[in-house]
Amino acid sequence: MREGLQERYRIAVDLGLALGVRQGEAFGLAEEDFDFRAEVVHIRRQLRWDGKGRPYFCLPKGRKTRGVPLPPNLARRVQLHFQLFPPVECTLPWRNPETPTTELEERQRKPITVRLVLSTSHALRINPGTWNERSWKPALVAAGVLRQVGEKAESYGSRVRLHPVYERSRPDMFHVLRHTFASVQLEAGESIVSVATWLGHSSPKITLDYYAHFMPGAGKRGLAALDTWLV
Template identity: 25%
Template sequence: MATVKRSPNGKKWRVRWYDPDGNERAKDFDRSRDAKNYGADMEASKAKGRYVDLSSKTTVAEYARQWAEMRPHKESTAKRVESTIRNHVEGTRFGSMRLVSVRHSHAQAWATGRAAVLAPSTLRVVVYTVSAIFKAAIADQQHPGLSPFLNVALPEQPQARLVPLSVAQVRALADAVPDRCRAMVITQAGLGLRLGELLALTREDVDFLRRRANVQWQFRPGSRKRVRPKTKLSERPIPLPGFVADALALHMKEYPPLRDGSVFHNSRGGVWTHAAYGTKVLGDAVERAGLPEGTTSHDLRHHFASVLLAAGESVVAVAEWLGHANADLVVRVYGHLMPDSDQRMRQRMDAAWADADQVRTAGPLQAV
């Protein structure tokens, strides 16, 4: 139990207690009542499993490093987290603060300061990471109370409306790339693959008999090593359209898969990297095809989604084929590309009211 006695100089009241690890702690107060109340709070927090050592000198940056080391991050995520801590926590006033003393106002001031140097989308990723660090600190009994990042305000993120590539534009791009890359453009547009998934496609992943492609692997940027997709939902079967099957069959006849099964490879017999194909080959082809500046391989994925949604395909099904966890992102990005939705709404409302008109009683309604 906590005890309260006069401090050695006799001018203050000192409360002593033991933390959950058995270490003796002490704190001085001007009034005996305050010392007793504080001691009672410490004992209550221990009993509830919510004890936090408020005298801890661990800084935000120090705990962030500890948190990052404990997390089972994949290589790409670990690099992003390390960059966030190094560039946006360490070296800042916020990062040098004691973890236990951070309040909502401190978190808001830090986020506002980062907003001055980061794009809105990047800012959200950085704030999300640091917010996760504080959630872990609370669970680890290293920070008292609620997360200081709760309800932190961020600048609005302008969302430009997506204008997808048309079939004619995709064909122009396929005609502008080297012959051995033509099927790559068609396959990505017809299956909605991410670039890393496209580059890692193997002969075994293409099931011509069942007319299906199975996404099981990906190449990460800068790597030629096949790894599993980031989430289980990214490992998915996708219906194989006829024009994609034809393009792949012709491609594999002219450019047989490598010994490891790689469908797409360069003239030197090696697999493509993100930079070599996605940046150099496609970048040059975009200019030759006269496509909008800034067009990337990801626009072929947008093409896939937009064609299906405009044809009335289920948003949930499109999300599954894209490998998204839910349909919310699909609705946010592609919702405006369903031009017949307004017309369907009008038709359904008119039909409902027309049916109601047919069963209306003749003459004015009688009061009961």
């Protein structure tokens, strides 16, 4: 599926899989969020779009930042991506794209500038709706994960263009990479507290509710350890 994406977008799969980030967090990642020396990625913001199609930055879901370990192979891929597709400077309002009406709102919504890791071929921030339809879903179709079920016609002045229509399949969207990250970590025996922190969950209980079935060794390792005391 990764190979079905345009080369500039393939790093998005790596980020979702190796860091467990949400789609908006991946699109909001900046060059300065990667600390290669400390081997950590700082998840500080997400890129959002409001109902009027206006982009803005805000804190990750739960309104808290977090740090996620940076795997060495991901670090190498990110550095190569920076060489092929240099980060793009982007300035957007913080927290809310509406025009401020008070001094407090003006301070709260003061625009910030970051160098985005992911951008379009026109050096713009990514619109998730467009990206999902024109990049992600076609890649899923190419991988045999999703089916195209038809076409729809759209008029552009005197021209008519046909666009593919795909089956509805929410489980196959970008969030599946986050689920994969969590399940692999837990199946490998990583601490539920650590995984919860990396995912940005407010409590390990939330992580357990979602992913307890990915912990096949839960209860058995402690039982085996205590059993050795009785030999």
